Amino acid sequence: MGVLTDYFRAADAATVVRALELTEGGLPPLGGEGSFDGVEAKGVDPDVVLGQLVAVALGEPWRTGLVTETAVWPATPAPGPAGPADEDDPWATGPWVTELGGAARDALAAIPDERVPEAVGRWAEAEEWDGADPSDLLPLAEELIALARRARAAGEQLYCWICL
Template identity: 60%
Template structure:
């Protein structure tokens, strides 16, 4: 079973929650009318794989806290609740949406088009990418950089929708 991930931009978490409620938690990138501007990126989780990209751009070692994220969906559990209660609990089953920190958006937005091949080559060295080539990663880097640029210009943040 693979992890599905989509990255998209929105003004704030309230907009994201409204779109997800209308889509019954489904990806805001699916359907005949895409609700939000985004990029489909199967398997590129925000903490590790996107974190490896951010590390490649910044030319620093990867760290677990390199990409800051805040849960947006499902809603925050009520106070005093420690975790999932049953197999139908959305915290256990997903989907999940995380708001990414502005530093991640700005790092991706700052990738000049002419540097995309070099960034992709550095990113391709990440063990989690299982030997992907720099050439195959160039379009992903370009798509994520473009999304981040549009988000920064609009004053939006980046979000990651994840589902098993």
């Protein structure tokens, strides 16, 4: 089973929650009328895979927690240490949305165009890419960087919608 991840930008978490309430947690199609500006990035989780691109952008080693995340959805309170009460709990089934910290957005947005191919080459070395060809990852990286730039320019945050 693969993990679906979409990245998008929005003014704030309240805007995201209102949109998700209308769709019962489904993300409106990205890029269409009345939807979020975003990028489909299957399997690019915020902490590890995107975090490794952020680490490259910052010129430092990857570490867990480099990309900070704040839970936005489900809109119900998060479960305690024992986890979700049952399999019907939205925290057990998803989808989930997190707001990424501004530092990740800014690090991606700051990668100069001329440095993107080199950054992607280093990103492709991540174990999670399993020897992927950097040229295959370049379009995705360019989309994520462009999204981060648009979010920064608009004073918006980046969000990640995750579904199993």
